[in-house]
Amino acid sequence: MRMTINRRRFMTLAAAGAALPAVSRFAYAADPLAMQAAWINDAEFTGYFTAFDNDYYKDEGLDLSYLSGGPDVIPESSIIAGKADLTLTTPDTTIKAIVEQGAKFKIIGTQYQKNPHGIISLASKPISNPKQLEGKTLAVPPVNVISVEVMLKINDVDRDKVNIVPYAYDPTPLIKGEIDASLDFTTNVPYTIKQAGGVDAHSFLLYDYGYTIFQDTVVVTEETLATRRKELVSWLRASRKGWDENLKDPNAYPPKFAETWFKGTGRTIDNEIFFNNAQKPLIENPGGVFAMSEDGIAKTLDALGQAGIKGTRDMFDTTLLQEV
Amino acid sequence: MAAEQVLPAPKPLNQAPWFAPVRNIVILLVLWEVAGRFHLVADGALPSLTAIVERFWADRADYPAHVWSTLVSSALGFAIGNIVAVAAGILFVLSPLAARLFRGFNVTIFAVPTIAIAPILALTMTGISPRVTLAAMGCYFVTMTATVVGLTQIDLRSADLVRAYGGGKWDVMRFVQLRSALPIILAGLQVAAPNAVLGAILAEFGGGGRWGLGIYLLGSLGRADPPRLWSIGLVATAIAGIAYFIFGLISARVTGASKAVTMTTSLPPAGARTGGQWPSLAVAFGSIAVPLVLWWAFIKLLGVPEMIGKTPWGVIEYLFFLPLSQQAQTRLLDAMGQTLPITIVGTFAGLAAAFALSVSSRLVPNFTRALMPVALFSQTMPLIATIPLFVLLLGRGWLVTLIITISVTFFPAFITLAQGMKMTPRAALDLPKAYGAGAWTELKLVGIPAALPYLFAAARLTVPRALLGVMIAEWLATGKGLGNLLNQSRGYLDYGMIWTVAAASVVLSVALYQIVVLVERRVLANMGMRGSE
Incomplete structure (x- = not known):
């Protein structure tokens, strides 16, 4: 934990430095892996916080940094811009961007089987x-x-x-x-x-x-998928472990993050515990957390098709999860 | 009231100058407390003062990290923005050509609606740089104009002395101009300081990250806890107020006397025409080209991927040469059709409110000074904290848009107008008085015509703010127009539309500003008056 905070502090300073001369930080493709969350730190991301604090990422040999989201943060933008290597998205915007703008995205897993x-x-x-x-x-x-x-x-x-x-x-x-x-x-x-x-x-x-779509789909660029496949599999494995551990007792972990991940968010720990309990049935899946069944993918595509967003099966890549 | 008009009551001698403002604030606070306590406003959506203070005390452990983060980004932005602004001011004074070339850039920075630029910065920059940039942008125009005004209003004899001893342009700058400009620049910094804080908070609110008052506000928004929202808003207001106060003190120290400062709304004089070498048409063209070139350079230097970062050409292509262009045009025009009328109405309404208030302040003296703290408050309280209240009170129709627009426009306009009326020459006022005119007649014959230049100055100030107010209301309350289109495009990853809306809102704002400038020139020329800053 301490390591992570230090690194994040450092990144903040680095960003401040970058602001002085309009220097690009897009240029450096970081060796460590970075994930962009979809919203501010709340229970939606407890599984990842658990994996961080229990060193699951470190054990997988990952040097992961975590970027919080917010209303103006478009998660997909972070991976296009190279600020992050993977992100959590709403599948309708991701698939719409692939279809209409030719964005080179692949969906490699989903946090929520049922959209909350x-x-x-x-x-x-x-x-x-x-x-x-x-x-x-x-x-x-x-x-x-x-x-x-x-x-x-x-x-x-x-x-x-x-x-x-x-x-x-x-x-x-x-x-x-x-x-x-x-x-x-x-x-x-x-x-x-x-x-x-x-x-x-x-x-x-x-x-x-009838709006049967996933939510918080794990999205990467085709390039990241090709060059960093090993790390992505490790990330899925460690994150799944984090979610499994967290969901074992949804009341257990949120209080542990009161002074770290959840500090100063303006929300209460009781709220996070409620959230964590309520999301459990929407995340869990016989195939394991993040699994995307053929049926689930078909339902997502079908619902989006009715919205005029014509996605296809090849936008999803389930092979990484098979390696996990 | 009637008695006062005929014979203004003499001011009690023992009444200190701070008495009226303090009394009014106390009355206001008591009213607020009562309204909150008894749930008089919107079924308790306006919390009482004590509830806000209690909430603040309960949350006190949360604040230091957020406040610190906001302070760091605002301070960095303040430093960078002001260094650039002073350098630019010096450049514009030394080179009238540069001043004319950068006119378009300066108007753009002045008129740009921050709400349209914040998502662009969040897209293209990382870490705290969007916050620093928005804070710096908030400082640039104020300090740049203050620098130019300070450098040009010098004692000509001192400059002659330096020249007589063989000094050149640079020596005059060093020994005379910079020294005489210092107090005015400091006064500019005083106005710039709260702007920096507000810019940083706005960027925090949208930009992600972990710390900052904007982030805290965002996390608290979903809590349905008005006292929390108000206490965060008031802390932000306090920081902005303290920043204003500190630079006021420094400025008073240095100059020995504090000066009243308002926002300058006009551009520095373009200086003497530089002759046939640079025909004005070419300069005008250059002036339009500069912001576009800087926009293009911004994208290229940051190395933003093409899909996310659109250059000026990218926006034109998006609007005219792509398969979906027709649809994009329709959406843009529909949104502008909704935003433009209410912006124009809002501008007039804001000006009218400011005018009415400044006239009444003339008739009831002391009113102006008493309202100054409220003026600062209304300018610094983050709207996002108060919007739920507005919506509950006024619904989601055109009325809420209009009221929000008036609330963000009328105070700066009021201050400008009130100062203008105060500066009416004594002798001109004595004439109607000598003929036995009352306060109202006097105002009608002299005060109001004399304030006309200030009315235009206020209008220039109001136009861009009105657009900002309308877009905020559209975004948070009504779900119409450019504000909504911008927000929606973000969700659809429609990068082309995000840039298009940002560009369109800037163009709209600059165009409205230019219309005011043109009308002002014509009217004042007809009346044989000069424009005011």
Whole structure:
């Protein structure tokens, strides 16, 4: 842990140095492996933090650095730019970029078998299926509007009857009743609503209503896949070990990160524990964490096809997982 | 009120100058506390002061690392931005040609909506460099104009003395100009300091990473905890305020007297035409080319991959020569069609609010000074912390956009206008007074016409901010227009559109600014007046 922090400190300083003359840091392809996360440090990434602190990466001979995400961080950009070697993405944006812009990406695994995105409402005014969204105001992050529109279409809901407004990840408008529902991680927000508003939340997964796609797919560039295959397999193996260890008892690990990974995020450890428990059934898979079954890939492609994103099987590479 | 108009009540002699502002702040704070405590505003979405303080105390262990990170990036940006700005200011004074060539660049930096540039920086740079860059950009224009003004407003006799002893251009610069410019540059730094802090926080909010007040705000956003959001916002405001105060002190130390400073909104005078050697058409062309060349160089020097980093040509290609160009054009034009009208309405509304307030401040003196702390507050409180409140109060229609736009525009405009009205020549005011005119008539006949140049200065200041306000509202509340298109394109990895929206918003902002400049020239020329800075 200490090593990692020091290295990250160093990278920050290096970046500060790079800012002085507009010097490129894209030029150096780092020998150590770097991963770009999709969001700020929360329980979504507990498996990786576990693998870090238990030296699973080190044992695999990896010198891994971890880059936190945020709203303006486009995970795929980091691997195109060479800031990171692998990243966690939403498959619809990744596949859309491959199809429309010829981006050379390969999906080599998936953290969530079932996408945690769902429609969240208050238990006092519950919305239990897509049809009930008609005539309601739904807050959706602009990024996910396409997903929601597809889900509505699959379920024969008239798009024009749902008032879609932007969602800025703040549940206050939902608690105050300004909106009727929001699209967010069902693994996370119900807890916040209970804690902050003292009211119960109600939710359903998009996945259960036809939008059957993975989430937090592990993505690399074709070049990285060709040149660093060995390290990627090691990363998958160590990360799987981290997730297995973490999910053994979802209450165990989050408190251990209170003063390190989760320090100062503005969230609470109880929230992370709730998140970690809620995500367990969405991650676990008979084939092991990250596994992508043929059925799962077909479902993802099918759902995206309905969104007009025509992905193909060869965008997924399951051979690394077989080596694990 | 009526009695006051006829015969202004004499000011009590024992009343200290700080009394009115302090009294008003106390009244404001008490009102705030009451409103928060009894859940009077938006069903408790506005937290009470004590709740905010309690929250801050409970979270106190979280703050040092975040505050430190924000301070480091702002300080670096502040240093870099100001060094570049002073160097540029000196260059522009020494070479009028350079000043004219860089006019386009300077207007661009002044008018660029930060919200459009933040994602671009997050895409192309790593680590804390986006934060440092945005902080530096916040300083550049203020300090550069202060430097130019300082270097040109010199005592000509001192310069003659240096020349008489055989000194050249550089000696005059060294012995006379730089020395006389120092107080004005310091005053510029005072305004630049809070800008640096705000720039850094904005870049943190979007850019990923682990520490910084922007990151903290982001993590807290999902907590539905308004006291936390407000306490982070107020800490950010306090840092910006302290930075402003410290440079005020330094400036007072050095010059012996503190000067009131507002943001300069006009560009430094272009200087004497340099003759037929450089026809103005060529210079004008060069002035447009400079920002484009710098944009291109930025991409090339950083070595950003082509797919992510679009050059000016890349944007043109995206808009006109690709299979999906037609669709891209439609989306862009639709978004601009939504953003432009409300920006124009917002500009006028912001100006009108500022004008009304400055007129009333003229009629009710002391008002201006009392409102100054509120002015700083409204400029530094991160909007993201207060947007949920705006949305709960006003909904998500055009009204919320308009109010957000007014809130980000009217205070700088008000300060500019209020100062303008204060500078009305005494003698001109005495005339209507001698004929027995009341305060209102006096204002109508003299005060308002005399403030016209300042109204235009305020308009120049307002236009880019109005666009910024509209885009923020679109992004966070209404889901329309350029702000939404920008946000959505990020999610779709539509890099071409991200750059296109950024470029379009800058062009829009610069165009509106130029329109104000043109109208200003015509109107003031007709009235035989000179523009104000």
